Every structure is written in structure tokens, then in C-alpha cells.
Amino acid sequence: MxxxxxxxxxxxxxxxxxxxxxxxxxxxxxxxxxxxxxxxxxxxxxxxxxxxxxxxxxxxxxxxxxxxxxxxxxxxxxxxxxxxxxxxxxxxxxxxxxxxxxxxxxxxxxxxxxxxxxxxxxxxxxxxxxxxxxxxxxxxxxxxxxxxxxxxxxxxxxxxxxxxxxxxxxxxxxxxxxxxxxxxxxxxxxxxxxxxxxxxxxxxxxxxxxxxxxxxxINKSRGLELSKLLSEKYPNNYDYQVHYVFSLIQTGALKQAKMELNKLNHKLIELGPRHRKLYTAYLNYLWGHYFFLKGEDEKAMGFLEKCIELYHAELDAFLGNSHLLQGMILDKRKDRMGAVISYNKCIKLDNHTQAILMAKQYLNEPFQG
Structure with a gap:
């Protein structure tokens, strides 16, 4: 922001x-x-x-x-x-x-x-x-x-x-x-x-x-409305497609989200080298979030770790969300120390996002799943 x-x-x-x-x-x-x-x-x-x-x-x-x-x-x-x-x-x-x-x-x-x-x-x-x-x-x-x-x-x-x-x-x-x-x-x-x-x-x-x-x-319905309009108007804009898929995931439209994620996988190779590197991290986050909501924590953790490893964008919102979800999965595994480390990495970003507030909440009260 x-x-x-x-x-x-x-x-x-x-x-x-x-x-x-x-x-x-x-x-x-x-x-x-x-x-x-x-x-x-x-x-x-x-x-x-x-x-x-x-x-x-x-x-x-x-x-x-x-x-x-x-x-x-x-x-x-x-x-x-x-x-x-x-x-x-x-x-x-x-x-x-x-x-x-x-x-x-x-x-x-x-x-x-x-x-x-x-x-x-x-x-x-x-x-x-x-x-x-x-x-x-x-x-x-x-x-x-x-x-x-x-x-x-x-x-x-x-x-x-x-x-x-x-x-x-x-x-x-x-x-x-x-x-x-x-x-x-x-x-x-x-x-x-x-x-x-x-x-x-x-x-x-x-x-x-x-x-x-x-x-x-957070306004999930308005976010979906706006991101959908942009993605439809500019179908080749990878960033707009990424945010549309994120809104689909946020609103629980997982079947549609998976279809769009598969499209993003194919389109990724068409990007220039720097954009490809940038959006590879974003795409890993989206798959991680998708599998988290599907209850497939092992797959989710793999994608989230890859997102964190590859992340180099100036805007760090997806990075913060990755640390947050990673902490939530570790809490579900009863790995409290690992979860606390992930929450603190999220909080350290200090980027005004909702993820920061949630990470602070789960520092005090572990995520139950």
C-alpha cells in the first residue's frame, strides 16, 4: 500500500x-x-x-x-x-x-x-x-x-x-x-x-x-466484484488475474479458484523473466491457501514455504499471509514454538494488513483449526 x-x-x-x-x-x-x-x-x-x-x-x-x-x-x-x-x-x-x-x-x-x-x-x-x-x-x-x-x-x-x-x-x-x-x-x-x-x-x-x-x-464481496471486473476487462494482466483468484479463495469459491489457478500455471511461462519470478511466489501462495482451505496441510505448507523462499516483491502482503498460514498450520500440528516464529515474522513486516492483527491474536491464543 x-x-x-x-x-x-x-x-x-x-x-x-x-x-x-x-x-x-x-x-x-x-x-x-x-x-x-x-x-x-x-x-x-x-x-x-x-x-x-x-x-x-x-x-x-x-x-x-x-x-x-x-x-x-x-x-x-x-x-x-x-x-x-x-x-x-x-x-x-x-x-x-x-x-x-x-x-x-x-x-x-x-x-x-x-x-x-x-x-x-x-x-x-x-x-x-x-x-x-x-x-x-x-x-x-x-x-x-x-x-x-x-x-x-x-x-x-x-x-x-x-x-x-x-x-x-x-x-x-x-x-x-x-x-x-x-x-x-x-x-x-x-x-x-x-x-x-x-x-x-x-x-x-x-x-x-x-x-x-x-x-x-476486509470486504470480501466488494473485493471479488472489483477484481472480477478488472480481470475480465484485462485478461492478459497477470496481476489482476492473481487478485481475482485470491478473492475467489477468500469467498470460498474453491472449484472456480482451482480452474483459474490452473490457467495461471500455464500463463506464467508467457511472462518476462522478472515478472515470472515475482508471480511464481504469488502463485505458490495462492495454491498454498487453496490447499489450506481444502484441509491438505502438507501440500499447503510446501507451497507456502516456496512462496516465502522466492518472495522479492516490494508489496509484502502475500508474504505476510504466507507466514500467517504457516503459523496456523504449525499450531494445528501442536508445534507451538514454530508457530510463534512464523507469527512474529508476519508481525515484523508491519504492513497494516489484516494478517498482522490475526498473527498478534494467535500469539496470545493458539489457532485451533
Whole structure:
């Protein structure tokens, strides 16, 4: 969750009616459907044909970033991302100077500047990360204040309000000082507006809300609804399929979950090397959870151990769930010491997920099965 906030939604603002909308929408859809080369080709041409389109430049950077993330080393990814980002920041600065009253250009200027935080985050430069993220967000916030009908801006504002609502007193005070409502409830309300009323931000909004409902503020039925919509709209997006299967498992639809898991097994080999490594860990978790619910603890434990061994993703929600389920299986085996070790590994992640609360509960009162 914390990384999503800093990587402020790339396609999260309404373009209105502009020449080139159809081309940019096509490029964005290809991006979300993991057709990165197609997306880059479409958006590169659109940048030349429609250089004053508000969203085409940041969409182009996003497409390059995700393609390279799946195929290059992390050092190459950050180098290229930094170069491309510097290029479009200059473009948006020029557009804002040329059209100072155009709020859409300012929205994308803020987004582009905020994206620099993604590079700094990877370099573990914490203070510059926060400064960069704030600078971008503040531009977005001012734009939304001037034009409240730009409903897509509800997404980044909602994200920050949600995060502030589950943070410490100092973070909450800082958010409120800048006119934000440091409330998880208000943050979710704003993100739901973006998910249901925006023709562009709905994808990112649904994705983030799906994650929240699956891991943090549990709402199994809404999580399933959102993850299913995304998986059907973008069938080649492996991440969306993973979260859809997780929702199926959470809601007890195990027969359907097994069918989808088998599909994910076959699709895994089609991914780029880095994505394949990432999603192999996720897939092992899903099989582990599936077999846990089926009562086949030996199989479940094997998959969970493999997930933990292979895990290297920044978002560690599935890792926390793996440690939790591992502890629950060990409790069922009467291996209390092993269970306590697993629960403490889960708690140590400190990622605000429901798994942390459950692990703390089972530290005090062993899982009975």
C-alpha cells in the first residue's frame, strides 16, 4: 500500500474531450493488458501526433517503465525511468507556461513530478522521496480545489487520506494541516467515487480498492466484484488475474479458484523473466491457501514455504499471509514454538494488513483449526 501512494496513479485523471483521446485510450488499455510493446508503439506515435494531449506523455513513461520492469535489471529500469521522466517534466512545464489556466496540464505536471519519488524510493532516499511525492501531490490538490469537477483527482487525494488515516499522530496532523481528512473511511469514499464515476481513473481506483478490501479493510464481496471486473476487462494482466483468484479463495469459491489457478500455471511461462519470478511466489501462495482451505496441510505448507523462499516483491502482503498460514498450520500440528516464529515474522513486516492483527491474536491464543 505505501508504495502505491508514492507512485501516484499514472492514468488517474480525466482527459475530457481532446484530439488523440482514442489513441491514448488504446495505448492505456494495451498497457493494462500487459501488451507493453504495443502500448509503447501506440503512445510514441500519439506523442508525435498529439503533443498537447494532457495525458499522453505520462502514459508513455508508464508504458516504458512497466515493459522495462519485466525485462531489464532494476538499475537499467531506474536509469531509463529517470531519463524519460525528466523529458516529460520539461514538456508539462512548457504546457503549463503556455496554458496557465488549464487545470488538466497542472494535474499531469503534478503527477510527473510526483513520479520522481518512485526512483528515490528504490534508492532508499527516504526524505527526498517524501519531498518529491509531496511536491507532486500538492499541485494535484490545488488543481482539484480550483476545479472540483475533475473527479479523477479524487483518487490520489483519497489514497493519501486513507494512508494518513492508518498512520501515526504526526502523519495525521501533517495531513490535516494541508486540508486533508486523515480518515480511512473518507479515503475509501473518494477512491470509490473515482472507481465508479471516472472514465479514466476507474482502473487504478479499482485496483487499489481491490487490494485494500482483500488485505487491509476486509470486504470480501466488494473485493471479488472489483477484481472480477478488472480481470475480465484485462485478461492478459497477470496481476489482476492473481487478485481475482485470491478473492475467489477468500469467498470460498474453491472449484472456480482451482480452474483459474490452473490457467495461471500455464500463463506464467508467457511472462518476462522478472515478472515470472515475482508471480511464481504469488502463485505458490495462492495454491498454498487453496490447499489450506481444502484441509491438505502438507501440500499447503510446501507451497507456502516456496512462496516465502522466492518472495522479492516490494508489496509484502502475500508474504505476510504466507507466514500467517504457516503459523496456523504449525499450531494445528501442536508445534507451538514454530508457530510463534512464523507469527512474529508476519508481525515484523508491519504492513497494516489484516494478517498482522490475526498473527498478534494467535500469539496470545493458539489457532485451533
Amino acid at each position: 505505501k508504495y502505491s501512494i508514492l507512485f501516484i496513479s499514472i492514468f488517474s485523471f480525466i482527459f475530457g474531450q481532446h484530439p488523440g483521446d482514442k489513441a491514448v485510450r488504446s495505448g492505456a488499455d494495451a498497457f493494462y493488458n500487459y501488451e507493453y510493446e504495443k502500448s509503447i508503439k501506440i503512445l510514441t506515435k500519439a506523442r508525435k501526433d498529439y503533443p498537447e494531449h494532457p495525458g499522453v506523455h505520462v502514459a508513455w513513461v508508464a508504458a516504458h517503465w512497466r515493459y522495462e520492469e519485466a525485462n531489464l535489471t532494476i538499475e537499467e529500469v531506474y536509469t531509463n525511468f529517470d531519463r524519460n521522466l525528466s523529458e516529460i517534466v520539461n514538456v508539462y512545464n512548457s504546457l503549463v507556461a503556455k496554458y496557465p489556466d488549464n487545470q488538466e496540464y497542472k494535474l499531469y505536471q503534478g503527477t510527473a513530478k510526483g513520479l520522481n519519488a518512485r526512483i528515490l524510493l528504490g534508492q532508499k532516499k527516504w526524505v527526498p522521496t517524501l519531498i518529491s511525492a509531496y511536491q507532486g501531490f500538492r499541485i494535484i490538490q490545488k488543481t482539484q480545489e480550483k476545479d472540483p469537477y475533475l473527479t479523477d483527482a479524487y483518487l490520489p487525494i483519497g489514497i493519501v487520506e486513507y494512508y494518513a488515516g492508518m498512520s501515526n499522530v504526526l502523519v495525521k496532523a501533517g495531513a490535516e494541516m494541508f486540508g486533508l481528512n486523515a480518515s480511512k473511511v473518507e479515503g475509501i469514499r473518494k477512491m470509490e467515487i473515482a472507481a465508479t464515476k471516472s472514465p479514466w481513473a476507474w482502473t487504478e481506483s479499482m485496483s487499489i480498492l481491490s487490494f485494500i478490501y482483500q488485505f487491509i479493510d
